[in-house]
Amino acid sequence: MVNAYVPGASNALPERERTMIERRERLLGPAYRLFYEEPVHIVRGEGVWLYDPDGNAYLDVYNNVASVGHCQPDVVAAITRQVATLNTHTRYLHELILDYAERFLATFPAPLGHVMFTCTGSEANDLAYRIAKAQTGGTGIIVTSLAYHGITDAVSQFSPSLGRHVPIGAHVRAVPAPDAYRRGAEGLGAAFAADVRAAIADMRAHGVEPAMMICDTIFSSDGVLSDPAGFLKEAVDVVHAEGALFVADEVQPGFGRTGAALWGFLRHGIRPDMVTVGKPMGNGQPIAAVVMDPEVVDEFGRKARYFNTFGGNPVSCAAGNAVLEVIERDGLVANAANVGAYMMAGLRELATRFEAIGDVRGAGLFVGLELVRDRATKEPDAGLTARIVNGLRQRRVLISASGPYANVLKIRPPLVFGREHADTFISALDDVLGETAN
The missing domain is CATH 3.90.1150.10 (Aspartate Aminotransferase, domain 1)
Known part of the structure; x- marks a missing residue:
């Protein structure tokens, strides 16, 4: 490490x-x-x-x-009020989760219109992979060479930054990161797209159908790779053309971090099929989520139940709502x-x-x-x-x-x-x- x-x-x-x-x-x-x-x-x-x-x-x-900010007073107050009132799970009706979901989804472009809550970014990426497999029928995943997406068993297999003692899965292909400093900015998008196309071809040569590509849209573990804005689009187009899904991992670049908009993927002019977010959405309170195009979750939702005891609990939703308020107000x-x-x-x-x-x-x-x-x-x-x-x-x-x-x-x-x-x-x-x- x-x-x-x-x-x-x-x-x-x-x-x-x-x-x-x-x-x-x-x-x-x-x-x-x-x-x-x-x-x-x-x-x-x-x-x-x-x-x-x-x-x-x-x-x-x-x-x-x-x-x-650490111990932000409005977030602390929202958590304190809610934990003194009620904290339970999503199998009961509760308005706060709906109010927060509406406000949260309003920050995303169409057609991203459903949200499923988890407790951590690892869980969110695990859930995104389950949904991608159900939607595409494939299992293959494309990531960059030093990506980090989480620590569950499934997600650690597509988190090569965890090191050689946590090997990536046989269904995973790691492509070179789109590093403009070392690879050159000119033609970077086309070069990255070519790497993704080659990875999909190699998957299929080994009997693996692609399910998704997932990228942290600031490539933080790969060394913070941000420019030129838009370099991701060609690779995402390849993924969609090959029948797979694109997941934007916004755990690190999201919530205004990149300064251009609330979400880092918007710098690239791309349309994710799913977006995953993590603990910054609650200022550290355990809340995370997968946001998706409703069509993407249709197959999964019809055949599988989803339940997470504390994913989307009222206290965490109160924290998430306060975070959005602070970001907007300040x-x-x-x-x-x-x-x-x-x-x-x-x-x-x-x-x-x-x-x-x-x-x-x-x-x-x-x-x-x-x-x-x-x-x-x-x-x-x-x-x-x-x-x-x-x-x-x-x-x-x-x-x-x-x-x-x-x-x-x-x-x-x-x-x-x-x-x-x-x-x-x-x-x-x-x-x-x-x-x-x-």
Whole structure:
């Protein structure tokens, strides 16, 4: 895992945190991972800030789950009111789920007109795959080479970023990511479409019929691949021509993150058959969903029941409704565009002074900064990236990295991030680059 804590790698951990790590290992087992060479102990959050037990504030430049800010008061109040009134499942009639569904679906273009609720993005992608199989009769899935879509057994098989010890399924084909920095922007859409066409042909050569292609529309695990806007359309056209479905995974780019609209797929001018969303829709409260063209779910719905005890429960729907209200009231899509552009300009100014910055890319408040040993060869520098991530952590700025070479800073703060926060981040990054990149 990129940016994982390695036990014993640092001698600087205080006794309190060393004791906590030992308890974690004893109680939670070996599969969990912590961030940073020196893990951060967090006890409170507010807006774009996280606080440790000593009251030190850390600027959060990474957390998309708390989409409208940590402990956002309106969301907290909505959850509190509803949990004090009723929390139950969708087999009883309840107006709140219907009110929220209407408001939520109104943010999507036609023909996306049905929503099915889950608790997590993993569950949403699992459900989308079940629906795709029922609709198409196929089982094959196309993803990009370092995609992440979730952790259920079915979904982990099409999440290659989980690593070699979580192998992708025999029915899955991973295609090269549409990386304009390394593959070139010209003809990128046609090249990506050709890769998808070849993947479908290979499936069929092995007796597998395609069911769906699924993409995170900002390709965050692949290294934050955003441009040129529209490069996805040709590949989606190929998928539809071959009788398969396209699923836009909006867990990370959704809810205004890219600054152009509420949903990242709209930057590409494409028509998804299904859209999956995750915990940012409830600001961290467990709620997720699949939004779909009603025709897509017809076969599945006639033959199979769907039930999820807490998917779409009243408390989570109250949180989701409050998140939409805050985004609309506070103009957070426009804020993502404005602050994102301001931050990217600052990062590009840094690139004029630090040769290690090979590329700055992104959309809105989702930015990737790629670090290289040599701009001419574009040789990735994962070691420098790790030093920068941990150097920022020492300055109480929290960030992480992604990409196939672990050399892309993944910049993804809450949507309430302001210019003053961008200045704090860029100043800290300037300092760390000055210490580590020269």
